[in-house]
Amino acid sequence: MIKLLLTLFLITNIYASDNKKASDIFNLIVKEITKKDSSNVYLHRGIESIEKYPGNLKIVTECKDADIIILSTTTGITKECSKKILFGSRYSHLKNPNVIGAFFWQKGRPNILFYQKRLNTHHIKLDSSFNRYIEE
Amino acid sequence: MLMLFSFSNAGSIDSLLHDYEEESELSHKTKDESAGNLIVYTRDDLERMQVETLKDILKSLRFFPYAENRTAHPDILSQEPLSYASKNVRIYLNETELLTSITGSGFFLFGDMEMDFIDHVEIYEGFPSFDFGVEPATIVIRLYSKTAEHDEGGRVKVTIDNKGANKQNVYYSDKTDDISYFIYANHTDKQQDTYEHQNETLGRDKETNRFYGSLSTENHNIEFHAMQQKGDALLGSTIGLVPKDSNIDMSFLNLSTNSKFLDNSLVLNLSYNYAQSDFDYEYNPIYGLSSLAYTMKEETFTSSLKKEWELDSNTITVGLQYRYKDFDFSVPTTRDIYNEAIYSAFIEDLIALNDKNVLTLSVMKQLYKRSNNYKDEDALQLRLGYIYSDEEWVSKTFISSQEFIPGPYLVLTTDNELKPEIYKSIIEEISYQTDKTISKIILVYSSNKNMPMMALNNGTPPRLEPKSATQEVTSINAALEFTFHFNKKDKLELQANYMNLDFPDYGEEVIHYNYLIRMLNTISKFDIYNELVINDNFTDVKTGYNYSLGVKYEVNKDFHINFKGDNIFDSALDWNYRTPTMANPQDTLVIPVIEQRFMLGMEYLF
Numbered sequence: 223m224i225k226l227l228l229t230l231f232l233i234t235n236i237y238a239s240d241n242k243k244a245s246d247i248f249n250l251i252v253k254e255i256t257k258k259d260s261s262n263v264y265l266h267r268g269i270e271s272i273e274k275y276p277g278n279l280k281i282v283t284e285c286k287d288a289d290i291i292i293l294s295t296t297t298g299i300t301k302e303c304s305k306k307i308l309f310g311s312r313y314s315h316l317k318n319p320n321v322i323g324a325f326f327w328q329k330g331r332p333n334i335l336f337y338q339k340r341l342n343t344h345h346i347k348l349d350s351s352f353n354r355y356i357e358e
Numbered sequence: 359m360l361m362l363f364s365f366s367n368a369g370s371i372d373s374l375l376h377d378y379e380e381e382s383e384l385s386h387k388t389k390d391e392s393a394g395n396l397i398v399y400t401r402d403d404l405e406r407m408q409v410e411t412l413k414d415i416l417k418s419l420r421f422f423p424y425a426e427n428r429t430a431h432p433d434i435l436s437q438e439p440l441s442y443a444s445k446n447v448r449i450y451l452n453e454t455e456l457l458t459s460i461t462g463s464g465f466f467l468f469g470d471m472e473m474d475f476i477d478h479v480e481i482y483e484g485f486p487s488f489d490f491g492v493e494p495a496t497i498v499i500r501l502y503s504k505t506a507e508h509d510e511g512g513r514v515k516v517t518i519d520n521k522g523a524n525k526q527n528v529y530y531s532d533k534t535d536d537i538s539y540f541i542y543a544n545h546t547d548k549q550q551d552t553y554e555h556q557n558e559t560l561g562r563d564k565e566t567n568r569f570y571g572s573l574s575t576e577n578h579n580i581e582f583h584a585m586q587q588k589g590d591a592l593l594g595s596t597i598g599l600v601p602k603d604s605n606i607d608m609s610f611l612n613l614s615t616n617s618k619f620l621d622n623s624l625v626l627n628l629s630y631n632y633a634q635s636d637f638d639y640e641y642n643p644i645y646g647l648s649s650l651a652y653t654m655k656e657e658t659f660t661s662s663l664k665k666e667w668e669l670d671s672n673t674i675t676v677g678l679q680y681r682y683k684d685f686d687f688s689v690p691t692t693r694d695i696y697n698e699a700i701y702s703a704f705i706e707d708l709i710a711l712n713d714k715n716v717l718t719l720s721v722m723k724q725l726y727k728r729s730n731n732y733k734d735e736d737a738l739q740l741r742l743g744y745i746y747s748d749e750e751w752v753s754k755t756f757i758s759s760q761e762f763i764p765g766p767y768l769v770l771t772t773d774n775e776l777k778p779e780i781y782k783s784i785i786e787e788i789s790y791q792t793d794k795t796i797s798k799i800i801l802v803y804s805s806n807k808n809m810p811m812m813a814l815n816n817g818t819p820p821r822l823e824p825k826s827a828t829q830e831v832t833s834i835n836a837a838l839e840f841t842f843h844f845n846k847k848d849k850l851e852l853q854a855n856y857m858n859l860d861f862p863d864y865g866e867e868v869i870h871y872n873y874l875i876r877m878l879n880t881i882s883k884f885d886i887y888n889e890l891v892i893n894d895n896f897t898d899v900k901t902g903y904n905y906s907l908g909v910k911y912e913v914n915k916d917f918h919i920n921f922k923g924d925n926i927f928d929s930a931l932d933w934n935y936r937t938p939t940m941a942n943p944q945d946t947l948v949i950p951v952i953e954q955r956f957m958l959g960m961e962y963l964f
Contacts, residue, residue, distance in 0.1 A: 240386070243378040250371055295535045312533075313510060329511040329916070329963040330401070330504070332379050334371070351371055 244271035247325060248292065249278055251334065254348050255307060255322075256289045264288035266303065267295050269311060293321070307344055322346065323355075376846075385478040388502055392708060392718055392745060393487035395754065395787050395800060399479040406878050406885040408908040408922045410517065410525070410957070412479075412499070413470040417904065417930075417952055418874045418891045420483060420800070421835050421857050422497070424469075425951055428935055429606060430562035430592040432469020434497070439822060439936045440812050441595045442466055445765045448495040452503055452572075453625075454581060454614040455491055458633045459656040459683035459698070462493070462765035467585070467610060467633070474515055474527045475542040475570055477504045484785045484802065485741055485758035488704040488722040492660060492679040494739050494760045496781070503572065506531040506538035517959035523549040525959075541571045548589070555947045556600040556937060558642070564589030577619065583612040593947065594639045597812075597822050598938055599647065603640040609633065623666045631658040653688040673708040683766070691770040694730050698766060701725045704739075718743035726763050737761035737778060754787040764824075768810055774825040777808040794843045800855075802835040811863055829862040847880035869895050885910040887922075893931040899948060902931025916963040921956075928954040 248271065252261050262282045265272060269292050272279060282288050285303040293299070293310050296318045310316060310324030316335065322344060323336035334355040341348065341356070348356065383400045390396070399407075399415055409415055416424040416434060427433035427442055437443040445462040448455060449469070456464030473479075482490075482498040490498050512530035527544035546566045553560045565588055572581040591604035614629035638651045664677040679702040686696060704722035711717060722739040739760050746753040760783075764776040783804035790797045808826040815823050837855035844850070853874040860867045873892040880886070887908035894901045908922035928950075935947040 240378065240382040243374065243381050247371070247374050247378060250374060297535060327382075327508045327510060329513070330509050331915075332375055332382070334375065355371070 241271040242275045244325075245275035245277055245279075247332075247334075248272055251309065251323075251325060252279060252290055252292075254352060255309070255346055258289065261289040262287055264291045264303065264306075266291055266293045266299060269294055296321070307346075380846075382508070383478065384502060384505075384508065385480065388478075388500070389480050390487065390489075391752075391754075392716065392743065393489065394482035394498070394756065395484045395785060397481040397483070399481075401477050403878070404473060404476065404478065406880070406908075406910065407876075407887050407889070408910060408920050408957075408959075409473050410922075411470045411472050412468070412501075413952070414473075414924075415479060415481075416469065418853070418872075418876070418889070419481065420837050420839075420853070420855050421802075421870075421872070423872055423891070423893050423931065423951075425933055426562075426592075427466075428593040428597075429595055429604075430564075430590065431466050434465065434469065436933075437811065438934065439597050440810065440824065442767060443810075444469075446494070446496040446762060447499065448491055448493070448497070449499045449501070450490070451501050451570075451583065452579075452581065453616045453627050454583075454612060454629050455660065456583075456612070457631055457658055457660075458610075458635075459631070459658045460654055460685050460765070460767045460770075462767070465499075467587075467608065471501075472525065472527070472544055472546055472566070472568070473501075474525075474544060475503050475529055475540075477502045477508070484756055485760060485783055487718075488706055488720050488739065488741070489664070489675055489677070492662065492681045492700055492702045493724065494722070494737070494762060496760075503540065503542075503570065504529065504531065505540055505572075505574070506533040509540070511963060513961055513963045515959065515961040517957055519549075519955050519957040521549045521551070521953075521955065523547055523955075537573065537575050539571065539573045542569070544568045550953055553947065553949050556939065556945070558600045558602050560592050560600070560604075560947070561590035562592045577617060577622075579616040581612070581614050581616075583610075583614075585610040591637065591639070593935055593937065594637070594650075596639065596650065597936065599639075599641050599645050600937055601639045601641055603638075605636075605638045607636040607638075623668075625662075625664045627660070627662040627664075629658075629660045631660075632656070655686040657684045658682070671710045675704075675706045675708075677702075677704045677706075679703070685766060687770070692773055693732065693770055695728050695732050695766065695770060697729045699727045701727075714746055714748055716745040716747075718745070724763070728769075732769075735763045735778060737763050750790055750792070752787075752789045752791075754785075756783075756785045758783050758785075764810060764826075768824045772815075772823040772825065774815075774823065776810060776824065777826045779809055779826075780807040781805070796839075796841045798837070798839040800835070800837040800839075802833070804833045804835075806831040806833075809861075811861075813863075827861070827863040831862070832860045834858045847878075849878050851876040866897075868897060871895055883912040885912075891930070896931060898934050898946070899932040902929065902951075903927065904930035904952060918961050920959045920961075922959075923954075923956045925950065925952050925954045926956075930954075 260278045263279045264282050264285050290307045291303050293315055296315050304320050308321045310321045312326045313328050315321050315324050322340040325334050336356045338356055338358050385398050385400045389398055413424050422434050425436040433444050435444045442461050444465045447465040449464045456468045480500040486498045509531045514528045517525040525546045529542040531540040548564045550562050567586045569584045586609045588607040591606045594601045594604045611632045617626045633656045635654045640649050641647050660681045662679040667674045681700040683698045702724045706720040709717040720741040724737045726735045741758040743756045760781040762779040786801045788799050807830050809831045810824050811827045812822045813825045814820040835857045839853045842850045855872050857870045871894040875890045877888040889906045891904040905926045906924045910920040912918055930950050930952045932948045933951050937945045937947050
């Protein structure tokens, strides 16, 4: 406990806070995509923020059980996984046409980007609050 | 607790993204509150204040406003006419100390470096943690470069000002699954006023080119940094002669690596520096010396190994460090010393007494070995710290004793036996915070034995040269600071600080007062920065009022235009340089440290 306080109060290592916030954003995005309060997610090669703070997300170990796949890399995705809804964590993941959108850092700021056509492919309609994050 | 507060009022995607951006400031991950009395400029601060060079933030530094030496190089602890007094100010780029081996510190070369590739800045005043470096320090400036983690993509930036100065730079960063890189290149042509003095025209223009690149994997990082700078040297380093023409041409190269092992608890840093400086002065022959030209070449290799153990209530860090400096002058020096090896070891223990009280104990020992049978010297550093913190109050107390071995640039220029400086200090910092405010008080008492000073020798004619002060120099400093956050993007900072330095060998007691009023606002797509720095009671110069205004307009997310006026009323602090002549031994050159300047810039992200 004391060691934990040392870390939090003195070294001010607040990875915890930004990981929590990142996970909150993933939670909101997944909820919006799946329209479920609690979704099954498969983390392809791990996403630290969700692993530490899953929130309402249930992490599954098999693609087949997932409502959505969140990627830390696009390499090594199995055919089975590719059929599911794919969501990226880097801008470059959007080069893969199966990835419907991504939450990533670029140019010094966090960004969210969806492609409308790819959303349409999966019959996904996002709330209007996401409009500014959707491109044709 | 130290993360101020959150204004988050909704779970909307927009507000979540905004909060996430704020909490992901890299400064949150690097700053170390236990390491000393800390001042942080976050990326948001740097961007909204339109910080172009390090000088832009150091001009309002607590107790020590930015100053330059006789050759127009940064020298924040200036003891004019001593050519360089800021040996104890250490400057780091990420984990690498930027260093020139002769001056003993890189502040001389990097104290006014452009900041376009820097993410955030931490300044530790007082007697910072030993964790930072091989040699002791009284001020540590840590610069952290942008990285691919947050800056995937690129930016080009162009700035011009009313004096014809211009700056262009570009960076680009990308990452794959296993590796990331960041590259940056800059050209700055800094134009400043010229000054007529003793029938000569003195200038301090500088042209600087820089390249910085880093390549990182999860646990290893390699960096390359090259700089070339040429320009005027104002008065040059020769006291009593005003140059007709003065030129300095400097180049600097650094290659460094940073590796982490055993779950980041073992850190190995290696660094190699090369620097060359060519000085060329021309004088009116009536002085009996028509020209002076010399070259200094310097090489430094530094290795540092640190291991940290996290036990139940202790965090123990042990470090072993080695630094080898090699220097070469093209002209004879008073002493024939051409290299120096420093062996350094430290142990630091952070003890959590309970959830609110922490004790830090640090011991560091250095051994200096110099060539040509010049005596070996050793130095001992001790530091005791106590930190109390709860949700509103933080109190930091640091008691320290430091020894500074005189740097090569002093030893090489005098026959006087320079003694190690013995610096003792006690620092108390108390801060109180509410939802919207932070109030802070800082009190410092320090004493310094054997401080270097300039004094006339017994030669014919007598010459000014460094010697150790015979009497103790004492200093009392106090600061009051208040920050009010109106909301997320609007804040007001008020600061007042006082410095009293009693230097009996010079027969003077120096008292300075510095004040700061700074306002940062964001209104729609405009970032507005207002700042007034007041420097009062500096020796033989009028009170300085430096008012700056900056407006940055976001045309769109990727294109910004900015305007900034610095020292708008041309009334900022002047600095006094001694230029004695036979006819007037008290003659001085008085010129502004920071000139009036109006800048226009634009940046495009891609």
